[in-house]
Amino acid sequence: MKRDHSYSYGIFKRDSEELIGxxxxxxxxxxxxxxxxxxxxxxxxxxxxxxxxxxxxxxxxYAFEELQLHRIEAGxxxxxxxSIRVLEKSGFHQEGIARKNLKINGKWEDxxxxxxxxxDM
Numbered sequence: 001m002k003r004d005h006s007y008s009y010g011i012f013k014r015d016s017e018e019l020i021g022x023x024x025x026x027x028x029x030x031x032x033x034x035x036x037x038x039x040x041x042x043x044x045x046x047x048x049x050x051x052x053x054x055x056x057x058x059x060x061x062y063a064f065e066e067l068q069l070h071r072i073e074a075g076x077x078x079x080x081x082x083s084i085r086v087l088e089k090s091g092f093h094q095e096g097i098a099r100k101n102l103k104i105n106g107k108w109e110d111x112x113x114x115x116x117x118x119x120d121m
Contacts, residue, residue, distance in 0.1 A: 004028055007067075011042060011055055020046045023055055025063055025072070034070040036063065047082060056090040064118045071118070075101060075111035084112060092116045 001007055005028050011021035021042035028036040038059065042051055063069045075098060076083045088094075092114035100108035 004030070004067075007062075009059070011040075011051055013046070021051065021055075023052075023059055025059065025067075025069075028067070028069070034068065036069055036072055038063075038072050038074045052083075052086045053089060056086060060090060060116060069118065071115055073113060073115045075113050077104075077109055078112045084114070087114045090116070091120050093120075 006024060006026045007028070008022060008024035010019050011023060012018060013020050021040065023038070023040035025036040025038055038056075040052065040056070060072060063072055072092075073095075074087055074092060076087065078084075078097070084094075093116065095113045095115055098111045098113050101111040102109055
């Protein structure tokens, strides 16, 4: 955070201090881009309970208002419909498929790229 390269935060259970996930802004670029990549993970036991629906807009607002970023990008495996829905509810738009984008469990996986720009807010 001190070098303005990444910003990571915990996601905690509403009724306790139990850490159930994390969210962050990574590969922060300044100069002409003013952009970053957003990533997040949530314990499966807490899926569908509104945690990401609540958390993503908070981080988007922080990125645009406090960090003065222009664009946030997120990549999601195409089969992860819940994550795609929560990003779209937060204002992200589908841009296309990044083929063989990340190596997960030893296998290169495609990712659907979604993005939001500050002007969308």
